[in-house]
Amino acid sequence: MTTEACITKEAQGLSFFEKYLSVWVALAIIAGIVLGKIAPGVAQYLDSLAIFVGEAPVVSIPIAVCLFFMMYPIMVKIDFGEVIKAGKSGKPVFLTLFVNWC
Template sequence: MTGRRLSTFEKYLTVWVALCIVAGIALGRAAPGLAVALDSLSVYQVSVPIAIALFFMMYPIMVKIDFAEVLRAAKTPKPVALTLFINWAVKPFTMYLLATFFLGYVFIG
């Protein structure tokens, strides 16, 4: 095996995720008013606690960006343009069709 070994956290990541899910469910049952309190911490319908949590989730990934590679990607615009086109012109309609199919036909009950 080449490369570095997994840390204990990485090795048992599935267990940690499951424990966090169980802890979240237990916290929701034990303190049902907490969801309302957190929901009140929103600005222009944007939840501040969720925004903070998303920042801390994305920051480590953003720090590892190789900006030289980003500049190289800008020099070859075809793949970047194709990705932008797919993400902004095709995917929203695909997701709308999938949502309409599942919510309108499959899960109708």
């Protein structure tokens, strides 16, 4: 006597970025190698931004910052589609910025 309804979401294909993720990783590796060969001072500069205890680097600040920006959206479950839609409508964004910063 009970009727059960099943609401299903249509399966969506992979996005362009997801589809070619291995290509993006390979390009990032190649770009890092090329940057290291062309400008070795960049790696030395980034290494100097670490927190040292004695002679040993304990925490690399650039890596910590990048890891934070990678993990934070997942932890707060940000839907970037909604962020883009919100950014297209300027009034609420400017009102929020004004209220928060003035």
